[in-house]
Amino acid sequence: xxxxxxxxxxxxxxxxxxxxxxxxxxxxxxxxxxxxxxxxxxxxxxxxxxxxxxxxxxxxxxxxxxxxxxxxxxxxxxxxxxxxxxxxxxxxxxxxxxxxxxxxxxxxxxxxxxxxxxxxxxxxxxxxxxxxxxxxxxxxxxxxxxxxxxxxxxxxxxxxxxxxxxxxxxxxxxxxxx
Amino acid sequence: xxxxxxxxxxxxxxxxxxxxxxxxxxxxxxxxxxxxxxxxxxxxxxxxxxxxxxxxxxxxxxxxxxxxxxxxxxxxxxxxxxxxxxxxxxxxxxxxxxxxxxxxxxxxxxxxxxxxxxxxxxxxxxxxxxxxxxxxxxxxxxxxxxxxxxxxxxxxxxxxxxxxxxxxxxxxxxxxxxxxxxxxx
Numbered sequence: 001x002x003x004x005x006x007x008x009x010x011x012x013x014x015x016x017x018x019x020x021x022x023x024x025x026x027x028x029x030x031x032x033x034x035x036x037x038x039x040x041x042x043x044x045x046x047x048x049x050x051x052x053x054x055x056x057x058x059x060x061x062x063x064x065x066x067x068x069x070x071x072x073x074x075x076x077x078x079x080x081x082x083x084x085x086x087x088x089x090x091x092x093x094x095x096x097x098x099x100x101x102x103x104x105x106x107x108x109x110x111x112x113x114x115x116x117x118x119x120x121x122x123x124x125x126x127x128x129x130x131x132x133x134x135x136x137x138x139x140x141x142x143x144x145x146x147x148x149x150x151x152x153x154x155x156x157x158x159x160x161x162x163x164x165x166x167x168x169x170x171x172x173x174x175x176x177x178x
Numbered sequence: 179x180x181x182x183x184x185x186x187x188x189x190x191x192x193x194x195x196x197x198x199x200x201x202x203x204x205x206x207x208x209x210x211x212x213x214x215x216x217x218x219x220x221x222x223x224x225x226x227x228x229x230x231x232x233x234x235x236x237x238x239x240x241x242x243x244x245x246x247x248x249x250x251x252x253x254x255x256x257x258x259x260x261x262x263x264x265x266x267x268x269x270x271x272x273x274x275x276x277x278x279x280x281x282x283x284x285x286x287x288x289x290x291x292x293x294x295x296x297x298x299x300x301x302x303x304x305x306x307x308x309x310x311x312x313x314x315x316x317x318x319x320x321x322x323x324x325x326x327x328x329x330x331x332x333x334x335x336x337x338x339x340x341x342x343x344x345x346x347x348x349x350x351x352x353x354x355x356x357x358x359x360x361x362x363x
Contacts, residue, residue, distance in 0.1 A: 018245070022238045027231060036232040044241045047249060116229035134191060135226045140195050160187040167218040170225060 010158035017063060018047060023135055025067050031132040032075045034121040042078075046070040068137065070148050072129050079125055119169040130155055180205065180212050190219045 018022035066139045070137060086106040120128055126148075133144045143156045148155070188194045189202045216260040265273075285296040 001190060018242060022241070023234045026237055026241075030231055036237070039238050040241060043237070044244055047241065047245055051245065051248060055328055091196075114229055116225050119307070120226075122309055131226070135223060141188075141191070156184075156193070159191065160184065163187050163190070163222050164215075164218045166222045166226075167215075171218075 020060065020063055021067060025071060027136050028068060028132055029071045031120060031136050032072065032128055034117055037120065042071050042074050045074055065101050066149050076125055119166055122169055123162055123165060129164040131157040134159055180209055182259055183212055183215060186216050190223060264303065
């Protein structure tokens with residue numbers, strides 16, 4: 001068993017791995033999470049977990065898929081937690097105006113919203129993960145299936161539904177979409 | 179709905195073979211609804227790729243600084259076998275003195291034990307020589323014994339009796355033989 005001091009990155013080029021994979025991981029994290037700050041947290045956590053691994057991953061591709069899987073799982077957990085919080089806030093609002101929590105902070109109101117990102121945020125998490133991995137990570141169906149732990153047929157269905165829903169959501173904001 | 183509509187998304191992703199692609203192209207050339215759907219999918223893909231995103235390099239620098247701090251902390255962790263231990267100098271000197279004293283005691287005890295066993299070993303060598311008939315080698319110690327030049331002293335320790343009794347008895351036999359040298363072969 002390897003001790004902590006024998007961490008694999010001591011002998012490997014962790015900086016090189018970071019430089020090569022960070023843009024992709026961050027882009028995917030941002031598109032799945034929908035917020036820059038949250039995307040940074042997700043990417044940071046993913047690379048930190050990579051740093052804390054006791055054993056190296058066999059290749060850069062395996063490392064990439066591993067990081068994408070971590071980002072996807074972290075974002076899913078975050079989304080579930082946020083949904084629970086929203087439900088709790090909704091219950092509080094129903095109890096009376098004194099306990100009501102403002103829905104948006106001034107900072108959030110001031111933040112410029114991208115129509116495409118907002119449309120992506122509207123998608124269910126499973127569809128969003130699939131379309132983001134396809135469009136922003138440039139992965140084929142087999143690799144997407146591997147990262148998401150589903151079949152290729154399921155990937156095809158999710159992408160089809162995601163595109164159909166995005167086309168509908170963007171039909172007002174994107175002039176070329178009929 | 180046209181059956182080819184399910185192929186539109188894989189067609190955009192280039193995930194169908196040449197035959198499937200040809201089938202889609204022939205179909206959308208005739209089907210207005212599917213043609214518009216395909217165009218919508220292509221536009222969605224284009225919009226996704228063109229949409230703005232945060233500065234990746236700035237985020238990369240920020241996260242790298244955080245990670246580098248963590249790496250520094252991890253680098254400070256040594257394994258059990260390479261970890262340094264801080265010991266006050268007086269304690270270290272006392273430990274070294276104790277270890278030295280212990281090793282010296284062990285060495286001296288071992289030497290005393292070896293000295294106790296010398297006598298039986300000598301006797302065994304003499305008896306062994308006599309047994310193979312080398313008279314010159316065995317007669318000399320016997321003469322020394324007769325002249326009183328050397329004395330075989332039986333130790334009092336019980337361990338000696340257990341280990342050395344047969345040898346001492348043979349020494350006695352050797353002494354008897356030396357009194358009658360003519361009887362030796």
